[in-house]
Amino acid sequence: MTTKLIREQVYIPGPRGRLVGELSYPDNTTANAVVLIANPHPLMGGAIANNVIERLAMDLPAHGCVTLRFDYGGVGHSGGDPIDVAGNMRQFWETGTSPADPGMAQEVDCASNWLRSQLDLPQVGIGYSFGAYALVSSVVDRLASLILISPTIARHDFSPLSAAGRPTMVIYSDDDFATPVETTQHWLESLSPPASSHMLTGGEHFYRGMEPHIVKLCADFIVQTISEGGGA
């Protein structure tokens, strides 16, 4: 039986105006988990139409998940002033971080709360690139488990992850421009409790053509952690 996908546009109250997102869920299967997906940085093109984000949002429902992806404020149809490229780019050019970063982490927090108010199911977070930081810095305590794809550990503080002790999976590539592979592996070794991890050779940071493989890894991890009843 094929799973019919329902896609519903949703509006989430955010600190800078309403965030526009898309909730995707299976029509004829019971969902076991909700998955909150956090986008890469908008200054790097982070939006819900990103190749990895879109595939996860559309394909995970076939594995019994409800997914939520949304655009940060000022991006796509989300409210708020368009991201101030001129104001943020000088710092971003130098450091890969921007003054707007904490605001976006706060929006992830709003999305998580909204999702919780709508659906009483274990919540799993998937953060891609900057989105990994946005998740870890805002809602890690509330998640049943986390999946971090190309986390920007060379730029942002990921220390709340260990403190929360949630089951975590990390997907990274051996040729990621944002984080040298040794840095990621060293960080993985330092995590306690340890995270499971998968290195995708040649994924760069973009994983073009590898999206189905990523979906499979995420689906397996979610099924496993939910059935083990981990987390909140």
Add this chain to the structure above:
Amino acid sequence: MITGATGFIGHTLLADLLRRDVRSAVLLRPPLDQSTRRLAGMLLELNIDLDEMLASGRVILMTGDVVRGLPEPTGLNIQSIIHCAASTRFQTDPAGEPRKTNVIGTLNLLRWAQTNNINDLHLVSSAYQCGKTNRPVPETLSKDRPHFHNPYERTKWQAERACMTWSHAKPDRVLTIYRPSIVVGEYNTGRATKFSGFYLMARASRLLAEQYDHESGNDDRHHITLRLRGRANDRQNIVPVDHVSAMIAHAFVNKRFHGQIYHLTHPDAPSNHTIQRAIEAHYNIAGGRFVDPDTFDPGVMTEMDRLFCEVSRPIEHYFMATPDFDRGLAQELQMSAGLSCPAYDTTDLQRLFTYADQHQRDRYRGATAPTPKVADTDEPDLHCDAPLYNAYFMSFLPDRVNRSKIAQATGFSVTMRFVIEDIPNGQWVCRFEQGRLIEVHHGENTFKEDFCYRTHAEVFWRSIAGNVHPQKIFLKRQARVTGNTEQALKMAMILYKFNQEFPCDRQTLMSEGASP
């Protein structure tokens, strides 16, 4: 001897001739090694091993050019010429094409045939040598000079006249003329080596569809308000290249078919409406409609109407008033060869688009498929515009960057290289210091750049118009980045904002003094 063997029709025909054991001398343009490599690659796709053919003496290579000079055929016993070389650009370019190759080149070839006592000539002409007409076009030489849609048609008509004059000058000379209509990819596979003309509409639709691809959850793609100049029931006379080639090869090896003119046209060509349906189904868009050219109001064109008009201008006349070609002789030839010209439904048409899309994608993956060199056509946006690219990088960009808010606010320092792969000498290095563009160099050079964007002309024009996000282009593999990817992506965001601040197109550059 065959000319134009590295071309779309030429290489298919050469393969068909070799399969029929016709020993062939092939005229290749210098540099010989490059042309040979291209030809070998194309033949290999048709399961013909050029090395083997050369070793067994079934193919002999000659180097020359119908305009610049033809070789001495020393020691070769050439009995026939198949003249397939041509410039297929519709409009005149600064180098004098298509007249130079199609008229002067043909006259040179006729002189060469005379010198070398070759009396059997097969000319690949065009069904559209008939120009504008609403009468049935006979398979004979037209007595009166027609009105032409473009210089290309005129040159094909002139070449036919020149060949006819040559053949009438001596009784033992025989001239056979083949007039294909619009030649498209192989019927069963869609395989083609050239994607101009008929493919332009599909290409414009693909660009449009890609824009909608980025806007997920958007139903607008099925309600496009696009008007196309043309009549839905008019037909576009397309024929598959394998059919054209098989017909010519059959006529060539059967002397009784020599001395005639054949319309290698489709007896039941698909209508504009069928083609539109196929394009829309293929790219998952809908809503375009043909508007009769007599009632089309250009005063109320939308941006999308304008884009399509621009892309399809060179082929616009094919959307309407397609002539009615007599096919009596072609029909006889076809029956003798046991061939039929296959009908096109939407699925058959979609095969053509699938192949063209795949070919396009491979170009950006750096696939090593033996892509023929850039064809000599007038795709509106590419090669004839070479000076406009230079005007953009050498004049527009320095002027506007130094006035740009985004560049000043960001204050970046970086050296970047742009490569436009399908433009001759299409590379520029730009050095920025604190948000100011302080140096631009054109052409190959040894500057050390921080990163390089490689793309092609079509994407370049879309980007600088501010219509598309460069990062999306990168993620869709329509551009490649080498060097510092992170800086390149950040720069892509700055360029996007810059392109929105100062959008640019051909008109802008021309109004600032650049000439295409």
